[in-house]
Amino acid sequence: MVAAVPSVAPKPVPPAPTPPTLAAVTATPESAPPSPLPSQPPPEPATPAPPLRRDRRFVLLAAARTVSVLGNGFARVALAFAVLALPGAGAGRLSLVLACQAVPQLAFVLVGGVIADRFSRSRLMVVSDAVGAAAYAGLAAMVLTGHAPLIALCALAVLAGTATALFSPAMDGVLPLLVPATRLQRANGLLRVATNSSMLLGLALSGVTVALVGAGWALALNAASFLVSALLVRGLRLAAVPRTAATSGWADLRDGWREFAGRQWLWVVVAQYSVVVAALNANAGVLGPLVAERDLGGARAWSVLVAAQALGTVAGAGLTARLRVRRPVLAAVLATFPLALPLALLAVRAPVAVIAPAMFCAGVAADVFGVLWATTIQQEVPEEALSRVSSYDWFGSLAFAPLGxxxxxxxxxxxxAGHALAGCAALVVLATAAALLAPQVRGLRSATAA
Structure with missing residues (x-):
C-alpha cells in the first residue's frame, strides 16, 4: 500500500491590526475607552445535504439497478433449469454454458475498466445493458422454440458475459460521482437494499414462473429489464472523467495496476476472493441445483434457498448502511467465514428448513462484506483510476470462477456432489484465514468512521 503523506496543519495567521481611529490617536492611555470590536454577522448554518431519496440522479441509478436485478433474479434460476431441461442436457453441458458466460467476464473486464476511465461511465452502462438485452432475448427465443444448439447457447452466453464485463467497472465508478465521500457507505448500503430486495422478489417468483410458464419466459423478462435499465441510466448523463494527458490503453492499464498493487489490503482480499468466488459459483451454478434436483425437491426448493440468501442480503445491506467500523477491511474479511456454512449443509443433504437459515446468515455476511469493501475502495482509490482498479478487483476475484x-x-x-460441496466449504475457510495474515487487512482504518 502506498504510504499516505502526513498532512501538516498550517500555522494560525494572526488577525491584521485594526487601523487606529482619530480618538485613539489623540486620547491618553488612561482616558482612552476600549475600542469596541466591529460587529460580525453570525455565521450562516450549514445547509444539510438532502436525503439520498431526493437526489434525482441517485434515484435514477437505484431504479435502474433495481429493475435490472429483478430480471437477473428470474434468470439466475431460469438459465440453469432451462439448460437442464433441454434434450440430452446434463451437468457437463450446464457447466460449459455457465463457463462461457464467466470467461468473457474475466477476459474483457480490464478493457471495461480502461474504457470507463476514458469515457462517460453512464454511456458505457447504457451500451452494456443493450448488449445484455440482446443476449438474453436470444436465449429466451431458443428456449421457447425448443431449437437450442449448444454452440448457439455458448455464443449468447459469451455475449451476456461481455456485457457484464463492460458494465461492472463503470458501475463501480459511478457512485462517487453522485454522492460525497462521507455518504458513500450509506449510499452503497441503500443501493444494495433496493437491489437485494429486487433480487429477492425475482427469486421468489422465479421458481413459480419456471414451473408455470417455463424458463424461456423468465429469460425474456430479464431481457426486458435490461432495456428498462438502459433507459433509466441514460438520464444520468455523466461526463467523462477529466484527464491530464492523453495516454495509450496499455499505459492506462499499467497506471491502474500500480494503484492496485500498491495497496496490500486490496490485492490480498482479491486473492482471497478468487478462491471464494470459484467455490461459491460452483455451488450456485452447478452443485446446488444438482443437489436440489435430486434430493431436495427441484427448482422450487432451490429458489426457496436462494431467496433466503437474498433476504439475508437485504438485512445485511440495511445493517451496514448505518454501521460504522474503524477497520472495515478486517470486518469485511471476517464476514466471509459464514459463507461456508450453507455449502457444508448442502454437502450432507440437510433439510431445506435447516439450510435456509444458513443461507440467510450467508446473505447477511455477504452484504456486510460487499458494502464495506465497495466503500473502502471508493474512498481509498483516486477517482480518476477507480474503474481501472475496480476492473483489477473483478479480474482477480473472477480468476478461478470459470475453472470452478x-x-x-x-x-x-x-x-x-456432496464431496465436491465439502471441498468448496473448506476452500472458503482456508482462503479467508490466510487473508487475515496480512497486516494491512487487519490494520487499515476508515477515514470517515466516527
Whole structure:
C-alpha cells in the first residue's frame, strides 16, 4: 500500500491590526475607552445535504439497478433449469454454458475498466445493458422454440458475459460521482437494499414462473429489464472523467495496476476472493441445483434457498448502511467465514428448513462484506483510476470462477456432489484465514468512521 503523506496543519495567521481611529490617536492611555470590536454577522448554518431519496440522479441509478436485478433474479434460476431441461442436457453441458458466460467476464473486464476511465461511465452502462438485452432475448427465443444448439447457447452466453464485463467497472465508478465521500457507505448500503430486495422478489417468483410458464419466459423478462435499465441510466448523463494527458490503453492499464498493487489490503482480499468466488459459483451454478434436483425437491426448493440468501442480503445491506467500523477491511474479511456454512449443509443433504437459515446468515455476511469493501475502495482509490482498479478487483476475484464452473460438473460425476460441496466449504475457510495474515487487512482504518 502506498504510504499516505502526513498532512501538516498550517500555522494560525494572526488577525491584521485594526487601523487606529482619530480618538485613539489623540486620547491618553488612561482616558482612552476600549475600542469596541466591529460587529460580525453570525455565521450562516450549514445547509444539510438532502436525503439520498431526493437526489434525482441517485434515484435514477437505484431504479435502474433495481429493475435490472429483478430480471437477473428470474434468470439466475431460469438459465440453469432451462439448460437442464433441454434434450440430452446434463451437468457437463450446464457447466460449459455457465463457463462461457464467466470467461468473457474475466477476459474483457480490464478493457471495461480502461474504457470507463476514458469515457462517460453512464454511456458505457447504457451500451452494456443493450448488449445484455440482446443476449438474453436470444436465449429466451431458443428456449421457447425448443431449437437450442449448444454452440448457439455458448455464443449468447459469451455475449451476456461481455456485457457484464463492460458494465461492472463503470458501475463501480459511478457512485462517487453522485454522492460525497462521507455518504458513500450509506449510499452503497441503500443501493444494495433496493437491489437485494429486487433480487429477492425475482427469486421468489422465479421458481413459480419456471414451473408455470417455463424458463424461456423468465429469460425474456430479464431481457426486458435490461432495456428498462438502459433507459433509466441514460438520464444520468455523466461526463467523462477529466484527464491530464492523453495516454495509450496499455499505459492506462499499467497506471491502474500500480494503484492496485500498491495497496496490500486490496490485492490480498482479491486473492482471497478468487478462491471464494470459484467455490461459491460452483455451488450456485452447478452443485446446488444438482443437489436440489435430486434430493431436495427441484427448482422450487432451490429458489426457496436462494431467496433466503437474498433476504439475508437485504438485512445485511440495511445493517451496514448505518454501521460504522474503524477497520472495515478486517470486518469485511471476517464476514466471509459464514459463507461456508450453507455449502457444508448442502454437502450432507440437510433439510431445506435447516439450510435456509444458513443461507440467510450467508446473505447477511455477504452484504456486510460487499458494502464495506465497495466503500473502502471508493474512498481509498483516486477517482480518476477507480474503474481501472475496480476492473483489477473483478479480474482477480473472477480468476478461478470459470475453472470452478468447469470442474463442478465432472467432480460431481466422479466423487459426488456432496464431496465436491465439502471441498468448496473448506476452500472458503482456508482462503479467508490466510487473508487475515496480512497486516494491512487487519490494520487499515476508515477515514470517515466516527
Amino acid at each position: 464452473l468447469l470442474a463442478a460438473g465432472p467432480l460431481a460425476t466422479r466423487i459426488g
